[in-house]
Amino acid sequence: MRNRFRRINNVFFLLGYVLQTLGVVFLIPLITVFLYWGTRDDGWRTAFAFIIPSAMSIVAGFLLRRRFKPSELGLTGSMLVCGLGWLFASALGAIPFVIGIRASYLNGYFEAMSGFTTTGITVFSGLDALPRSILLWRALTQWVGGIGILSFFLAVTFRGSGAHHIFGAESHKISSTRPVPGLAHTVTILWGVYLGFTLLSIGLLSIEGMPVFDSICHSFTALSTGGFSPYDASISHYALTGHSHYRLLEYTLVFVMMLGGMNFLIHYRVLTRDVRALWDNVEVRWWWQLVAGFTALVMLDHFAKHGLPAGGAQLESVFRNTIFQVTSILTTTGFGTRDIGSDYFPTLARQLFLVMMVIGGCVGSTGGGIKVLRVVILSRLMIREVYKLRVPRRASVALVIDGQMVPDDESHRAAALFFMWMVLLVVGGGITALLSSLGPLESVSGMFSALGNIGPCYIPVEDMIVINPVVKLVYIFGMLAGRLEILPVLLLFSGKAWRG
DSSP: OTTTTTHHHHHHHHHHHHHHHHHHHTTTTHHHHHHTTTSTTOSHHHHHHHHHHHHHHHHHHHHHHHHSOOOOOHHHHHHHHHHHHHHHHHHHHTHHHHHHHOOOHHHHHHHHHHHHTTOOOOOOOOGGGSOHHHHHHHHHHHHHHHHOHHHHHHHHSOOTTHHHHHHHHTTTTSOSOOSSSSHHHHHHHHHHHHHHHHHHHHHHHHHTTOOHHHHHHHHHHHHTTOOOOSSTTTTHHHHHTTOTTHHHHHHHHHHHHHHHHSOHHHHHHHHTTOGGGGTSSHHHHHHHHHHHHHHHHHHHHHHHHHOSOSSHHHHHHHHHHHHHHHHHHHTTOOOOSSOTTSTTSOHHHHHHHHHHHHHOSOTTSSOOSSOHHHHHHHHHHHHHHHHHTTSOTTOOOOOEETTEEOOHHHHHHHHHHHHHHHHHHHHHHHHHHHTSSOOHHHHHHHHHHHHTTOOOOSSOHHHHHTSOHHHHHHHHHHHHHHHTTSHHHHHTTOHHHHOO
16 A cells, blocks of 8 residues: 555655645734734734644644655656645635634635635625734735745755656746756745835835735735735725825736736846847737737727717726726736726626636736637647648648747647636536526636636625535635646546556
């Protein structure tokens, strides 16, 4: 039996390190508890809400490291660590919600999974009155999940060659191309850029008049493209309350979401004065074109329904709301200046939002979706197949992107992931429709949101809170599958994956 399941040793040994790191992260919101002690229910209850899971996580990690011994990891083992890492982190991450605000464990687990996967679907309302430590924890789960729990673990406790496989298994967040030799240096650089942009965002928002606490929460969730806000009204809170610089705040957040939706290796190149990185590869060129194209289409659709703007101020308002919404959804952040289901956005715009959810951000970004590069690969595959009909059968027609041949394995993977996406969308939408009174568009939009790791959908928060528990479980699976690009999640159910 030990030989049949020897891979378990290394998987759970490394998982122990992840849990110990997570145990330290649990202690960060305690700063907020002490700063706001006695206001909005922050006090002993919220303090224990973080101390208890911290102790559980540290002790569990210690026991796993004592019980299991490390060995060769391999790609399959690394994917198992990724899958279990998110499951265990969410299981423990639910406890602050259960203790701190007396949420049910299912709702707490849903919120934690939504946070760590940077999805942003919420089952909580009345955010404006929740303890600030709980609001910070929601934002912190997304910030940690944005660059990846596993890459965070690597940056703190780098352990030799086995870690390279974990780094590769987190492929949907980090490109396989490294800026410098050595995994430890690469992870350090990526986290340095991530931390630097976070501090930049906090500074800009604070200078523009956003309260410091709000600046921290929104910076954590904008750069991670997560979308949790400390207000029920999200970013529109500042316009509704008459903030003097709400327009500038929205443009700043568009900039920060753009940073999160782009490949972080591009940021590294730009920061090292290689500005050509902003246009010298096909994915980033497609990225700019998608942002501009979707913005133009949504604005034209708005004008077709509501008429041309009466003046420059109205035109600026339409542009600002549109570019914010397009950037928010295409980067899978989920912030909103408007409800995407409201009459402000006509029917065509709502359909385009679903398309954006599927596409998502760039490879190597904190965004979700199937990724712009894979859309490029799929489109080139279609063009190649049409071209092959016009040339002799024996002719060799390679798939080339940026002057390099795309391996068949990569194109097959893109096609397989897209197919699995469609299957899960149909299944998830069908289960939602079967177990709720929601219409077809609302039902399928919920699974679009879960798989694309983006918060907004056409299901109101009040309906999401009371939706059938089975639907919540389906969305939890969808969020994890979308975050890890399905394959590592499916491996968890394979007995052969645990043997090796």
